[in-house]
Amino acid sequence: MIRRTLGRLCLLVGLMLVSAAQAEVLLSEDEIARALSHGPWPPAFEPDPSNRVSGLPAAIALGEGLFSDPVLSRDGTMACASCHDPAHGFAEPRARANGKVLLDRNALALVNLPAHRWFGWSGDTDNLWAQSLTPIVNADEMDQDAAGLKQALVTSRWADDYAAVFGPPAGQDADDVLVNIAKALAAFQETLVTGPTSFDRFRDALEAGDLATAALYPEAAQRGLKIFLGRGNCALCHTGPAFTNGEFHDAGVPYFITETRVDTGRHGGLEALKASPYTLAGPYSDDPEQQGAWAVRQVRPLHSDFGTFRVPGLRGAARTAPYMHDGSLADLRAVVRHYNTIDMERLHADGEAILAPLGLSATEADDLVQFLRSLSDDQP
Amino acid sequence: MRVLAFLAGLSAAPALACAPDPDALALTPEATASLVAYATLAPGRLSQPFEMQLVFCGEDAPAIQRVEVSAIMPAHQHGMNYEPVVTALDDGRFSVSGMVFHMPGSWQVQVAAFGDGEPVFYTLEVEAR
Numbered sequence: 001m002i003r004r005t006l007g008r009l010c011l012l013v014g015l016m017l018v019s020a021a022q023a024e025v026l027l028s029e030d031e032i033a034r035a036l037s038h039g040p041w042p043p044a045f046e047p048d049p050s051n052r053v054s055g056l057p058a059a060i061a062l063g064e065g066l067f068s069d070p071v072l073s074r075d076g077t078m079a080c081a082s083c084h085d086p087a088h089g090f091a092e093p094r095a096r097a098n099g100k101v102l103l104d105r106n107a108l109a110l111v112n113l114p115a116h117r118w119f120g121w122s123g124d125t126d127n128l129w130a131q132s133l134t135p136i137v138n139a140d141e142m143d144q145d146a147a148g149l150k151q152a153l154v155t156s157r158w159a160d161d162y163a164a165v166f167g168p169p170a171g172q173d174a175d176d177v178l179v180n181i182a183k184a185l186a187a188f189q190e191t192l193v194t195g196p197t198s199f200d201r202f203r204d205a206l207e208a209g210d211l212a213t214a215a216l217y218p219e220a221a222q223r224g225l226k227i228f229l230g231r232g233n234c235a236l237c238h239t240g241p242a243f244t245n246g247e248f249h250d251a252g253v254p255y256f257i258t259e260t261r262v263d264t265g266r267h268g269g270l271e272a273l274k275a276s277p278y279t280l281a282g283p284y285s286d287d288p289e290q291q292g293a294w295a296v297r298q299v300r301p302l303h304s305d306f307g308t309f310r311v312p313g314l315r316g317a318a319r320t321a322p323y324m325h326d327g328s329l330a331d332l333r334a335v336v337r338h339y340n341t342i343d344m345e346r347l348h349a350d351g352e353a354i355l356a357p358l359g360l361s362a363t364e365a366d367d368l369v370q371f372l373r374s375l376s377d378d379q380p
Numbered sequence: 381m382r383v384l385a386f387l388a389g390l391s392a393a394p395a396l397a398c399a400p401d402p403d404a405l406a407l408t409p410e411a412t413a414s415l416v417a418y419a420t421l422a423p424g425r426l427s428q429p430f431e432m433q434l435v436f437c438g439e440d441a442p443a444i445q446r447v448e449v450s451a452i453m454p455a456h457q458h459g460m461n462y463e464p465v466v467t468a469l470d471d472g473r474f475s476v477s478g479m480v481f482h483m484p485g486s487w488q489v490q491v492a493a494f495g496d497g498e499p500v501f502y503t504l505e506v507e508a509r
Contacts, residue, residue, distance in 0.1 A: 037426075037509070117427075236456075236483050245427045247461055247482045294429065298462045298478045353457045 024215035025206070026222040032206050034229050039203045041241050041315070042193050046114070049287040050280050051129050051183045053165055054190060062161045063188030066181060071156045072149065073142035080135070080185065083107040089319035090192060095327030099141035104257050106327030109320040111192045112313050115242035117295055121309045121325045122269025123248060126296045127285070128189060130278035133182035146174035153177060179284045194316040195378035199225075199371070217374070223364070224371025232339070232358055232368060243314035243375065248305065252338070252346045252355060253324045255307035263325065266305040273299075304348055318376035332372050336365045398437040398472065407491060407502035414438050415472075417491065417502045426484060426508060429462070432476040436493060441472030443495040449476050451489045451506075481508035 027035060045055065053059035066072060068081040083097045084090045090110035097107040105121050113119070119131035135141040136149065144152075153162055154169055162169055166180045202217035228234040239245045248266040255263045273296060278284050281293035309325040323329040329338055340358045347355060360368065404418035415438040424430030436444055447466050452459040460480055467475045481487055489504040 034509075236485070239426050239484065245482045247427065294478055295462065298465065300461055300463045302461070304458070353455070 024219065025211050026219060027206075027226060031226060031229050034235065035203055035225060036207055037240065038243060039200055039207075039241050041196060041200050043115070043241060045190070048114070048128065048186070048190065049289070049291050050127050050285040051186055052286040053180075053183050053187050056165065056187060058161070059165045059184045059187040060191055061188075062158065062165055063184035063186065065158060065161065066185055067188055069156075069158070071152050071158070072136055072144060072181070074144045074148055076152075078142050080132075083135075084110045089316050091320035093321065095322050099135075099138070100143055101140050103140060104263050105325050106322060108312065109316060110189050111194050111316050112242050113189050113192065115240075115244070115246070115313060116310075117246045117292070118248075118269075118310055120269065122265050122267075122272070123310055124269040124272035125276065126273065126279050126292065128186040129179065129182040130276065130284075132185040132189065133178060133278060136178070136182070146178040149181065150174040150177040153181065179278070194376075197315070197375055197378045199374045218370065220367045220370040221374045222371075224367035224369065224374075227358075227360065227364060227368050228371055232360075233354060234339075234368075236354055237311045238314055244311045246311065248308040248310050249354070250304070250308045250348050251324065252342045252344075253309075253326060253328060254346060257326075262307070264306055265325070266308045266310075267301075270299065270301050270305060307348070314372060314375050316376050316378070318373045319379070332369050333365070336360070336368050336372075340365060398435055398441065401433070404433075404435065405504060407489075407504045410501040410503070413500045413502075414440055415444075415493065415500060417493070419489065419491075419504050421479075421506065424481075427480060427482045429478050429480050432464075432479055432489070434474040434476060434491065436472035436474075438472075440495060444472055444474075444493050446494040447474045447476075448492040448494070449479070449489065451479065451481070451487050453483060453485055453487055455486060456483065481506075484509050 048054040066080075067084075068079050070076050070079045070082070072079065078099065083092050083099075084107055085092050092107045095106060097103040097105065108121060113128055116128075117126065119125045119128060120134070125131040125134060136144050137146075150169060150172075153159060159169065162180070162184075165184065166172070166177075169177050172180075198217055199221070202214050202222075205211070205213035228238075237245050237247070237249050248269075255265060257263050273279065276282070279293070279296045280287070281290055281296050285293070317323075318332060321331045323332070323335050324338075329335050339355070340360050342355050342357050344356070401420045404420045407417040407419055409415075409417070415436045418435045418437070420433040422431045432449070434447060434449075445468075447468070449464045449466055450459055461482060462478050462480045464476050464478045467477070469475055485508060487506045487508055489506055491502040491504070493500045493502070
């Protein structure tokens with residue numbers, strides 16, 4: 001009798017828990033299916049076949065050391081970390097980066113980079129080591145050249161570590177030294193992957209059918225996710241586990257840098273890409289099969305490329321304000337406000353028809369921000 | 381991520397001798413065409429390249445010399461960011477690589493077949509998720 005009563009009680013409590021859990025998972029079946037596409041996270045590490053030192057601990061350590069050392073710049077004053085601050089999500093709090101001059105764009109966060117096909121705001125490179133090389137030789141940034149970099153390396157404290165990974169630099173061509181250093185930097189940056197977040201615990205619980213655990217995800221974030229997946233149209237471009245489709249879109253942000261100068265975005269990026277010797281189809285790739293080189297060969301220049309910029313991933317984004325290619329939006333609320341009241345006059349007249357003012361209420365905008373923040377709570 | 385292909389009527393291809401795959405989907409010709417065309421799309425993830433196999437059935441199929449392929453999202457007014465590579469096989473068969481759907485939603489694959497006469501145009505509605 002007691003056992004039967006206890007059994008009924010347990011059943012009742014169980015049903016109540018399931019009922020409560022179901023009530024707190026706000027997503028429809030279709031929304032759950034789409035939410036599952038944003039995981040699992042983090043992805044398993046896969047070495048970059050174009051970089052022979054990808055994943056090698058000695059190369060990662062060398063790259064980490066070089067990343068924060070101004071020895072890579074011609075005048076010894078600027079390191080990668082000067083603009084990609086580890087304490088700021090490997091981005092920086094300034095709207096536009098300061099090199100030798102005030103640069104045109106915000107410094108992109110250097111996290112979750114293996115998820116990308118194109119690098120930088122304009123996709124002027126198709127691999128991470130080429131992207132790492134670009135600021136070293138850019139006259140407006142570190143202003144170095146291959147010969148100067150080799151000389152700086154052999155007299156630096158990194159000479160032995162470099163030799164241990166790549167062999168003695170003395171007999172190496174300066175261009176090869178430049179690329180090798182970039183490959184060590186890339187090996188380090190590949191390790192900068194954000195961790196699982198409360199969204200991932202929600203998503204994984206949904207996949208496992210564990211509604212009780214899924215229901216722990218705050219309702220405000222769930223409502224924000226519904227907007228993200230639905231009427232916000234965010235998930236059209238912010239797709240997949242990294243929350244980016246890796247391609248280029250017009251987000252309605254002005255591309256005039258001054259009254260007489262524009263940032264051409266993807267248009268200029270493609271021109272630079274096509275002229276670069278450092279692509280996956282070029283001689284500096286270590287991959288004899290040239291995996292991934294199809295993209296640089298088959299990418300199609302479009303009239304609408306002008307003024308478009310790469311869709312950034314959203315994981316860790318709450319740590320990397322300000323936002324957009326020119327850093328013109330101060331925080332996540334400003335980003336939501338931008339899309340909520342987007343100026344259609346700023347969009348390409350012949351561009352894609354995706355964006356329109358969202359018309360979210362203040363509460364809905366808060367919910368969307370709560371969801372976006374939940375993609376960054378892997379760190380305090 | 382799966383790319384699910386749907387056609388109006390969504391019926392698998394009839395068992396014609398030249399159809400390469402029971403899951404092949406019939407393309408819709410722009411006008412009355414003597415050739416029937418079928419496509420098989422390999423499953424793929426959004427933003428990742430996938431392949432498509434094309435088969436043209438009919439007496440004139442061997443005469444097709446060249447095929448052009450593109451895809452658009454009619455609702456978004458944009459196409460693919462990559463130029464697919466079409467490789468002619470034999471007996472009216474073509475292999476297409478480098479197709480990339482970079483956004484979820486309704487895509488329309490567009491195929492132009494060039495033979496001895498006027499080109500023939502086909503479409504296929506595809507839902508990418």
